[in-house]
Amino acid sequence: MKKGIGAALVFILLFGVGCNKSSEKKKAERPTIQVAKLYEVHKLAVHPPYEANGTVKSEKTVMVSPKVMGYIQAIYVKEGDRVKKGEKLVSISSPEINAKVKMAEAGLKAAMQGKVEVQAHLREAKDALEAAKAQFHLAEVTYKRFKNLVKTESVSQQEFDEVEAKYRAAKAGLSRAQEMIKVLKAKESQVDAQIKAAQSQVAEAKSYLNYTLVRSPIDGRVVNKMIDTGNLVAPGRPILSLADERDYRLYVSVEESLHALIREGDPATIRFSSGAPIQSKVVRVVPDVDPRTRTFIVKVLIPPDAKGIRPGMYGRAIFRLPEKKTYLVPATAVLRRGQLEFTYVVTPNNLCQMRLVKLGKRYGDKIEVLSGLEDGEKIIAEDVDKAIDGAKVKQG
Numbered sequence: 001m002k003k004g005i006g007a008a009l010v011f012i013l014l015f016g017v018g019c020n021k022s023s024e025k026k027k028a029e030r031p032t033i034q035v036a037k038l039y040e041v042h043k044l045a046v047h048p049p050y051e052a053n054g055t056v057k058s059e060k061t062v063m064v065s066p067k068v069m070g071y072i073q074a075i076y077v078k079e080g081d082r083v084k085k086g087e088k089l090v091s092i093s094s095p096e097i098n099a100k101v102k103m104a105e106a107g108l109k110a111a112m113q114g115k116v117e118v119q120a121h122l123r124e125a126k127d128a129l130e131a132a133k134a135q136f137h138l139a140e141v142t143y144k145r146f147k148n149l150v151k152t153e154s155v156s157q158q159e160f161d162e163v164e165a166k167y168r169a170a171k172a173g174l175s176r177a178q179e180m181i182k183v184l185k186a187k188e189s190q191v192d193a194q195i196k197a198a199q200s201q202v203a204e205a206k207s208y209l210n211y212t213l214v215r216s217p218i219d220g221r222v223v224n225k226m227i228d229t230g231n232l233v234a235p236g237r238p239i240l241s242l243a244d245e246r247d248y249r250l251y252v253s254v255e256e257s258l259h260a261l262i263r264e265g266d267p268a269t270i271r272f273s274s275g276a277p278i279q280s281k282v283v284r285v286v287p288d289v290d291p292r293t294r295t296f297i298v299k300v301l302i303p304p305d306a307k308g309i310r311p312g313m314y315g316r317a318i319f320r321l322p323e324k325k326t327y328l329v330p331a332t333a334v335l336r337r338g339q340l341e342f343t344y345v346v347t348p349n350n351l352c353q354m355r356l357v358k359l360g361k362r363y364g365d366k367i368e369v370l371s372g373l374e375d376g377e378k379i380i381a382e383d384v385d386k387a388i389d390g391a392k393v394k395q396g
Helices: 002-028 095-151 157-210
Strands: 032-035 038-040 043-046 049-064 070-075 088-093 213-215 220-225 240-255 267-271 278-290 295-301 314-320 324-330 335-337 340-346 352-356 358-363 366-371 378-380 392-395
Touching: 049 220, 049 295, 095 157, 240 278, 240 314, 295 314
Parallel strands: 032 392
Antiparallel strands: 038 378, 043 324, 049 240, 049 314, 070 088, 088 213, 220 240, 240 295, 267 278, 267 314, 278 295, 324 366, 335 340, 340 352, 340 378, 358 366
């Protein structure tokens, strides 16, 4: 009995010790989080932005030349006039082109008349075909009837031969009528081809005739007029010059301290009061500095496909200054709670640690960290809202 009680006490003691160890183990366990991506923090080279205001201006001149030779008949503009694209500028007299147009139109008229005649013949042939079909049908029926009658000697061989001859004649007449339709349809196709060719000739001649009226190729302003009424002009010889109001530059004033930092070819972003930002570049840095404002002019290209831009508009240009090195982290790695901004650092022993940070400027999909992180530290880059301070981190 005593031995049984002793064994029971030993069992209870061992069970109690095992339970205490299990409880201590559970108490010491940390939660584990699995992350897809870590980002190692290092200083990266960036270009701080600088913003300046400016005005849209025109930059280019277009030389207008005729496409045909002839004599100036009329001039519809003078220097300083504003013109719209397609507006007439000069008319040219060219007797040779006029003669070509008349000849081409005469050829087209003849081809059209030929088609009228063919269509008339075709209508007659179709009527003849219908008549031939009717005659053939009657001759065929009669022939079949007499063929049976001659076998029973109800009609004479002479009568049958006459009916058979009429049947063969009707059949031949039907074939001729069908062949005539084919011939006339082929003729109609030929006439259609002639009409198409004549129309092309007329279109070509008239295109040259259209060139005798010189129109403005752009929206712009007349800068210079090189001809007078009665002058002989030829292709390739300029007769007018226009200021291209679509070839714009943004003229911005930049403080003189940055004169050595902004160069031609540098990238720039243009912003207007409406519309999306426009990615562009510096095309000209004026070397002189205005002594009154202590600024210099930088010309920024406005792409030709930019919509809604007009001379005189106000705009802003954002330049990238020389690079500096700073800590950049993915914007997805930063959380905000009220006024606090923080990220989660993964320590060398793979523990998750919340870290307050001070942020700077945004650079694309990354953001500048001014303080709170050290070089070489690793942070959680994705699904940061699932991170737990103090948890074990497993990557994969």
